[in-house]
Amino acid sequence: MYEVDARGLSCPEPLILVSDALKSHPGEKLKVLVSEPHSRTNIEKFVKSRGLTVLVKETGSEFELTIEG
Incomplete structure (x- = not known):
């Protein structure tokens, strides 16, 4: 699984x-x-919009999104 850490970015x-x-x-x-x-x-x-599936998990004030096709 590839990970993108975009925390703190606008x-x-x-x-x-x-x-x-x-x-x-x-x-x-x-x-x-x-x-x-x-x-x-x-x-x-x-x-x-690209036909992919996304699962969202909220942990405190952060979010973890798991994306798969």
């Missing part, structure tokens, strides 16, 4: 990192860590 940086990771690791499960609720929402929408 949009659009987390979304760009996720997009790049999806391109460079096609078909691989992706774990994304973010600390901003709007980053979580933007990544969820982006991933779903």
